Amino acid sequence: MKIGIIGAGFTGLSAAYDLVKNGHEVSVFEKDSKPGGLAIGYKEPGWEWTLEKHYHHWFTNDRNILNLAKEINYKVLINRPKTSVYVDGNLYQLDSPRSVILFPRLSVFDRFRMAGVIGILRYFPFWKLLEGIKTEEFLSKTMGEKAYEKIWEPQLKNKFGDFTKDIALSWFWARIKKRTPSLVYPQGGFLAFAQTLVAKIEKAGGKLYFNTEVKEIICDKEMAEIKFQESLKTKTKNEKFDKVIVTLPSFFFIKIAPSLPEDYKRELLTLKGLGAINLVLRLKEKFLKDGTYWLSVCDKKSPIMAIVEHTNFIDNKHYNNEHIVYLGNYLPSDHPYMKITADELLKIYDPYLRKINRNYKSSIINFKLFQVPFAQPIIPVNYSKIVPPFQTPLPNVYLANIQQVYPWDRGTNYAVELGQKVARLIDE
Template sequence: MKRVAIIGGGAMGLAAAYHAVKAGHRVTVYEADAVAGGMAAHFDFDGLSIERYYHFVCKPDQATFDLMEELGIGDRMRWVPTSMGYFVDGALHEWGNPLALLRFPALNLIDKLRYGLMMFVSVKRKSPGNLETTAAKSWIERWCGKRVYDKLWRPLFDLKFYQYADNVSAAWIWTRIKRVGSSRRSLMQEELGYIDGGSETLVTALVGAIERLGGEIRLSAPVSEIVSIGGRVTGVVAGGQEEAYDAVISTVPISLIPDLVPTLPAASKAAYEAILNIGVACLIFKLKRSVTPHFWVNITDNRIAIPGIVEFSNLRQTGDTIVYVPYYMPVTNPKWAMSNEELLAEAFGYLKLVNPQLTDADLIAARVGRLTHAQPVCPPGFAAHIPPVQTSIAGLQIADTCFYYPEDRGISEGARYGRLMAAAIDDPSVWG
């Protein structure tokens, strides 16, 4: 038995704690927030328990299914036929299947054929290969042409990554295409999943299992320092008190690591500092009226400064309409300084542009959640710059969502990494 501290009570931290305590270790989870779950945590939204940041499940998310089976909640998965839309120049169009592509008015026939071929090959492709060292812009233009990139893709990249838009890895966008493209009932029908009761169902099951097996979860308990002596981790400082541990797993954003682990070598600190993150202001609206019939709508309209909306109630039954409007941006962007009220007013105006039947009387409730480290920026060649999970300090493992690359953030990758990090407590060769 080892004394193990896990910093961060999101999906990865909770999964690591569950597997570590199941292996017989004495585990304590430190979570700075007042609730467990991280980005998967719920809140009370005008009487509805729902995720602060939207989540959906795809059929390739095997690590999620395996964890749910272990926890005895495998029967809580639900699958729903869903659809996508594209709002282009003031008009909403169906998107995401071959007939929708053929009907799409914003592309000519050659553009459509090239685009369709790119999607087909991307879903069938087994590994990123040379996409790892290729910019998404170059990859998309090579397949579809500059006109398609400028019309359909550039606005989306520009409104998510801003000054980094032209230098995002093709491998990163490919995995997103493949994950969603592999979650289909048929060529014509997308099928996405959700956990009955929301991601809180999984978080509650994890917390319950950890505590039943003897683990401890401390909420509102930020760690201010990870302590090491002679190249080996010895404990953590929380609430001004140092506590001894034989192993520490950190799952907090790695930009926090240089201050959190002062004994790290300068080269390691520099590697963490070099990885960029952008923030998100994630707006949630509860409405009396549906905005579109689609789950996800991409937007390319010069009047609308967001890349898309997620009508979550077209996936999970929530009673009233629930729409997420994510504003991704570097936190240095002047727009980040806008008040929540300003963002909500702007975004609701955008929803009314997408559906002109929507009125102020349809708004029931609205809320904004903000994260300063929400999305890692993954340039071409990013894999070579991700530090090892097992650090140069014996007994200390560090990872956050950028380690999932080329996969994007998600509960499934958190579950997978949590299992691996727990296994590496006793067997560091897990990481090679």
């Protein structure tokens, strides 16, 4: 079969890899100049490794992507970095049962209560029983008001903003269930890993078209036709396929498939999501001096959701001995920060950053801002009832995107699993 895939993120690449291995004629269309999608990376002068525009790591139980890395003989690094919370103006390590029991900002009773609830969720296998419950209500009732106010409410509010009240407990369960103390990182970075996968697909006969944006999908009963543009200066071209896989978020699928029925479009539009921004600082010295990799900022007034010091996880020798810090936020795609410049954003963040490290500014080498309009699906209660299936109303057109990996939260591991599943469906 002749198969067209739209998007060279990890869903598109994994589907392409499996389909090409099974003898299909595969073409992948990607509007960016490189593969990797949301996990795409870049390189500054002097760096040996690429770095993701948005912080990325794997958990040691991310089976699908780790098996894929093994299959293509790709080396990964395993490390146990430190995860902390910023509460009441101080940093506290909070990444093990012991650190929860020792956490000084809660009473001993509340610490045990919090540890107990996390422990139960971690070993509870029946996520479907949890999807009708709201995270906010569950956490404040079971962990107690104090733990909720100090730890969880600020994190949920900073991440989900106005959607906080809607988030289902099955989302929170998935986050707790999958977390592992040790983390994994592909040698050379996620871009290098994606490029190796591209080379394997090409070697098996697949074709990848970068800088090529798909403008429209046109369908009849027999074939699906893709209209694409190789660069802004060229005219659009058309190509026919037996099957087409779309890996874009649903909102973008609607834009390129005008012939979708109105009912289906309306259903897809009920699926909400947030964009993401990351201001990446290159520093001469460490920002988080205690060695913390991931710092969740538990302060509802903070303009930053998380501070992630990549080089407290991966050796900075790969980045010309620089220290790399992400200042991350999830925001609606129409938020003013989605259009702001890096300088303007650093001015907003600066007073807060000074509270954590007074002298960081003198150590700045450079900084860059990355913004994406869709990065985090919103998982409201009973999401399983609204997850779209692979098959779309358009004959021979399949949808496989970030909004379908439920009950898991988005991640490259689930993108790989999704790509494998849609490839199997088409193969069968």
